[in-house]
Amino acid sequence: MTTATAAITMIPISMSSREIAELTGKDHRNVTRDIEKMLTDIGEGVLKFEQTYTNSQNGQSYREFLLPKDLTITLVAGYRSDLRLKIVRRWIELEAVPPQPSLSDRQRKAISILRVAEDEAAAFIRKRVNDAVLVMQGHEDLVAVPTPSGKVTPKQMREAVGLFRSLQYVNKLSGMDKNNALLSANRQVKETTGIDLLKNSGATHLLANETDHALTPTAIGKRLGDYGAQRINGALAHLGYQEKKSVGKTDAWVPTAKGEPHSVMEDTGKKHGNGTPIRQLKWKASIVPILEKEMKQDLETV
Structure with a gap:
């Protein structure tokens, strides 16, 4: 032994x-x-x-x-x-059953502290996610928004990152592309914690450049020969790439299953009257050659 x-x-x-x-x-x-x-x-x-x-x-x-x-x-x-x-x-x-090794008092205390820390972190994330949802619904008055004074502590940064990841996941589930999910999650984190993660990391400009590739119907029309937004929207609907649905009190274009691979739902930063965020449907550059090839003649008659 x-x-x-x-x-x-x-x-x-x-x-x-x-x-x-x-x-x-x-x-x-x-x-x-x-x-x-x-x-x-x-x-x-x-x-x-x-x-x-x-x-x-x-x-x-x-x-x-x-x-x-x-x-x-x-x-x-x-x-x-x-x-x-x-x-x-x-x-x-x-x-x-083989005997199990016992833990010293110090080890048991360390495990107990870790479990308490885990519970506290989980409770923090749940509260911040709930706060972010309230902000998205227009109930900012129900949320106490902290403003970090001075340098952000490592603990505050870890908590903000945890919240950011949770919100990013929720945003992706709601149909946002990767970059807009990041930007929206960062704004929600800033609203609920006062910490701007993208600004601290210097990634804001990079993300903004990447999202510039999303095209509005007006931009698509110019690429195809100076067609107006109304005509492009009609062509996209005729081809089955988008459809109109009621969003809040208004009708808005949303991508169909066929159009989702080529579409981008951008968070505009504005809200409907009921507090839900306003999102704008834009298109990836990949939709341009599809329209040009398949519906060039139809564009003239839409």
Whole structure:
């Protein structure tokens, strides 16, 4: 046995009074009474084997006993044969499982701190996402927007990044392309935390340049020969790339399944009367040759 192996403390196998009660069909109070009497009779301290557990249903704490094998067998020696057999078989199962290394008090404390930090981080993200949704719905008055004073701390930055990733995912699900999902998420983070992540990273200009490739119907019309936006919209609808749907109190063009690969839903930064964000349908450059090839003649008659 190496020194490193010898230094590892293994958790001793034990059986709880609750498990004994379950296996034997006895009331737990009666089992604990039997254990106390047994420990007193053999001269063992009761507190040595006693501990508390929390009931998951009412949240209250109760006491139980953890017994090693010899004391468990001693306890059930006076029980019926069928009940003793259940206990023996259970001990065979317990001994067949390799013992697990125990944790030091310091390790347990570290794990407890990490779990608390995880819960706090999750709660923060949930609150910030809820705040961002309220802002998107026009309920800014219900949100307390913090404004970082001085230098942003590493903790504030981590929290903002976590919120940013969550909102970016939601934006993509709503139909935004990658760049607009990033820009919208950054604006929402700034509104709820006061931190402009893209400005801090210097990526604003790059993202803006990339989104410049999205074309309006007017820009498409100019590329195809000075056609107006109305004619281009009609051609896109005729080809099955877009359709009109009610959005809030107005009708707006939205891409069809056929048009989605060539479309971009941009967040304009404005809102409808009900607080939902206004998004504008634009098109990737890939739609231009499609219109030119397939509907050049139809454009004249739309």
